[in-house]
Amino acid sequence: MEMTPKEIVKYLDEYVVGQKDAKKTIAIALRNRYRRMQLPKEWQDDILPKNILMIGPTGVGKTEIARRMAKMMKVPFVKVEASKYTEVGFVGRDVESMIRDLVNNSMNLVRAELEEASKEKIEENVIDEITRKLLPPLPKNAPEEKQQEYKIAFERMKEKVKSGAMDNAKIEIEIDEDMDMGDDLPPEMVKAQESIVKIIGIFNKSSKKKEVTVKEAKELLRKQAAEKVINKDELKKEALKRAENGIIFIDEIDKIAATGNTRQDPSKEGVQRDLLPIVEGSTVNTKYGYVNTDHILFIAAGAFHVSKPSDLIPELQGRFPLRVELQSLDEEALYQILTRPKHSLIKQYQKLLEVEGVELVFDEEALREIAKYAYLANEKTEDIGARRLHTVVEKVLEDINFNADEYKGQTFKITKDYVQERLEDIVENEEIAKYIL
Numbered sequence: 001m002e003m004t005p006k007e008i009v010k011y012l013d014e015y016v017v018g019q020k021d022a023k024k025t026i027a028i029a030l031r032n033r034y035r036r037m038q039l040p041k042e043w044q045d046d047i048l049p050k051n052i053l054m055i056g057p058t059g060v061g062k063t064e065i066a067r068r069m070a071k072m073m074k075v076p077f078v079k080v081e082a083s084k085y086t087e088v089g090f091v092g093r094d095v096e097s098m099i100r101d102l103v104n105n106s107m108n109l110v111r112a113e114l115e116e117a118s119k120e121k122i123e124e125n126v127i128d129e130i131t132r133k134l135l136p137p138l139p140k141n142a143p144e145e146k147q148q149e150y151k152i153a154f155e156r157m158k159e160k161v162k163s164g165a166m167d168n169a170k171i172e173i174e175i176d177e178d179m180d181m182g183d184d185l186p187p188e189m190v191k192a193q194e195s196i197v198k199i200i201g202i203f204n205k206s207s208k209k210k211e212v213t214v215k216e217a218k219e220l221l222r223k224q225a226a227e228k229v230i231n232k233d234e235l236k237k238e239a240l241k242r243a244e245n246g247i248i249f250i251d252e253i254d255k256i257a258a259t260g261n262t263r264q265d266p267s268k269e270g271v272q273r274d275l276l277p278i279v280e281g282s283t284v285n286t287k288y289g290y291v292n293t294d295h296i297l298f299i300a301a302g303a304f305h306v307s308k309p310s311d312l313i314p315e316l317q318g319r320f321p322l323r324v325e326l327q328s329l330d331e332e333a334l335y336q337i338l339t340r341p342k343h344s345l346i347k348q349y350q351k352l353l354e355v356e357g358v359e360l361v362f363d364e365e366a367l368r369e370i371a372k373y374a375y376l377a378n379e380k381t382e383d384i385g386a387r388r389l390h391t392v393v394e395k396v397l398e399d400i401n402f403n404a405d406e407y408k409g410q411t412f413k414i415t416k417d418y419v420q421e422r423l424e425d426i427v428e429n430e431e432i433a434k435y436i437l
């Protein structure tokens, strides 16, 4: 990762509107991680990686910034809610499960990359397999000349399978159906479960025979072919490495801070104490191997309406020295979010309706009006940030979305009047607005 902080901010600007301070802070934190990794080991050990605390209301882009960052760096990302964890020894999720989640995501991320890189090989594998099924089998000790014939027939058939000419032919394939091992279980439990499964093995790795068309087989066999082509050790090694550089977003951290009169809330403080070793750097056992948490970037976030960051236990406060406040969104910001990002909400709806052959065009004034109503609804009911745009746009486009099949080939122009007509009554009536927007 060799992007400079300026480049990182520029990248984030494409997806996230405003929130300059937060972007800057995360860019610096990432660059510092990179700088630290270039140093000799003895220095690395002494420089503690700095984690971030994002303070701000709901729906203003906290998660979005973190998620985009992870995507850009091609590292796994998980978002967890601090209030979902319980102290070790109590019923509920233990904090280490966030590392297991991260590793699972990392496996998926790296697997997808490896599959993409071996796309052609996997494809070839699938075509070969189908071709073999379509031809009568070659007897074991067939004479040389028969073998030659088979080879020629094989190549010919392969071309046909590839081109799609055989797509409607039926073949019988075997599909592995492996039992799902709980991803959320601690590794000792997974091991126990696996041994049980081994004993009753025959029931587990059952493969099912199924008659399908060649076209369907091309889809169904891909997963098995990928399994064969991808190097499992390489996958696991790379996934663990990426997980160790991943990003964990701990939302609602303010909910586990003890506040004023409940100062000594043992369960909340217990969760904080459990979090500490993970954030400080420790080794967690997962079903794919050990993960060292030293370099994971932790981003804690919360609104801190009731509690304050200083209500967290001091050790934890110390681990999140980079503090940044995010701003709540005004009408202009909402308008920008609606229209500007690469995959903005408006563009998403346009793309969706394109599938139905309906073109959606928005007047500039209509977009301003949507932002205005979203802002009003946030003011009048509860401020849920940019999430309000989803409900508002959904309401405006409800009829069009429902009847899209009748409008094939048509262009729909959304005007200011249209938006007003759809929303006026709802926003006027606070009670209704609470339920609908």
Ligand SMILES: Nc1ncnc2c1ncn2[C@@H]1O[C@H](COP(=O)(O)OP(=O)(O)OP(=O)(O)O)[C@@H](O)[C@H]1O
Residues within 6 Å of the ligand: 015, 016, 017, 018, 019, 057, 058, 059, 060, 061, 062, 063, 064, 065, 251, 252, 301, 337, 341, 385, 386, 387
């Ligand atoms: N500043 C922004 N720019 C672009 N999109 C935004 C912005 N703020 C919010 N959004 C969009 O609104 C939705 C919710 O935002 P996000 O998930 O980042 O909320 P959050 O601040 O993390 O709140 P919470 O803590 O409740 O999860 C996302 O779809 C996101 O894309």
